[in-house]
Amino acid sequence: MADIVGVAGCGRMGAGMLANLQKGGFDARGFDIRPRPGAGQDISAFCDGLTTLITVVRDAVETDAVLFDDQAIVTAAPDLHTIIICSTLSPNYVKALRSRVPSRIALIDAPMSGAKVRADAGTLTFMTGGDTSAVLPLLQAMGTVIHDMGGYGAGMxxxxxxxxxxxxxxxxxxxxxxxxxxxxxxxxxxxxxxxxxxxxxxxxxxxxxxxxxxxxxxxxxxxxxxxxxxxxxxxxxxxxxxxxxxxxxxxxxxxxxxxxx
Missing domain, CATH: 1.10.1040.10 (N-(1-d-carboxylethyl)-l-norvaline Dehydrogenase; domain 2)
Structure with a gap:
């Protein structure tokens, strides 16, 4: 199955990240609860065939909404096998996600630095936790520096x-x-x-x-x-x-x- 990448949260940072994934040749789509250029608001369409989810929402409340509550992508996207957490969140919250997300779905924390100017340019710096070997090309399409900080949660x-x-x-x-x-x-x-x-x-x-x-x-x-x-x-x-x-x-x-x- 071809990998379909979804960016949830297409605001200041997510819009540029999505655009650079698409420029890099990835089959990438965006979702946002607000009208955003290049992003849809139909969660069913967003989840159709989705295999890799990148979350770039504001906080833990919005992350819960995307993963478990309002959008519930964890259950609404049956083909989902990888979640990359790019929002800046409490490390304790991020580590606790492992017990809430089915074990068949890999979890990677990859928050980024660089503000909108570098998100748009595709030159972000990522700090990662967990095994990134399968998603490294995605991160490289959005950033130029990737720091492997260790196990899951270390990046956050x-x-x-x-x-x-x-x-x-x-x-x-x-x-x-x-x-x-x-x-x-x-x-x-x-x-x-x-x-x-x-x-x-x-x-x-x-x-x-x-x-x-x-x-x-x-x-x-x-x-x-x-x-x-x-x-x-x-x-x-x-x-x-x-x-x-x-x-x-x-x-x-x-x-x-x-x-x-």
Whole structure:
């Protein structure tokens, strides 16, 4: 049977991932509960012949809906043999999926990094957990760097830790740019300095290319997703080491849109 790949969740990241699978020659289709270019809303059509599912939905609630509840793809797609979890979720939740998904279906966690600009370009970085040998060509069609982190769940643990750093860099970069404004230091000059000095970080170096860099907080945008991702980190954090994480969340929630100078 020919492999039919489905991407569930065709928003900021999933749309580019789907497009690059199709460009790579894979028989790939998309599904989203919202109208999205290139994605359908008929779950029966999406599940017809589906063999490999890639989930790129927002959180554990939406993952449950896709796999078990509203869409129930685990039972609605009888030919399904592989699920690749690309959403950023709590590692504990991801590991618990193994007992909820039939053993005939392989589970791989492969969260990604790179934001929309790299999803569209097909240059994502994937962190994987589990045996990826059968799906490596799919990941290579969507990304250029693949880190094998170990057994199932290890990829998600690595992604949550990576995103914790991304969230803290985002919060602190935006904070220092606001302080620079108040002190009369030009944004472009400070960003150029940071890129070549000890404060260098991904957000500052790509500030004018990363689509969310100037956004204010909203629950459904990328800044809001970073707040959600810190919750995933808190789920595995030692109880006595959560203060800095919660402070970073609080700072992100205060961000207002930043206009270009």
């Amino acid at each position: 643990t690595a992604k949550v830790l990576n995103n914790l750093l991304a969230a803290s860099n985002t919060a602190m970069t935006r904070l220092v740019l606001d302080w620079a404004d108040a002190a009369g230091v030009a944004e472009d000059k400070l960003l150029a300095l940071i890129h070549t000095a000890s404060g260098q970080n991904w957000l500052a170096s790509g500030f004018n290319d990363i689509e969310f860099a100037r956004d204010g907080f909203a629950p459904d945008n990328t800044i809001g997703i970073l707040v959600k991702d810190i919750d995933a980190a808190l789920d595995i954090a030692p109880d006595d080491q959560t203060d800095l994480l919660r402070a970073t969340q609080a700072t992100l929630k205060t961000l207002a849109p930043r206009t270009r100078p």
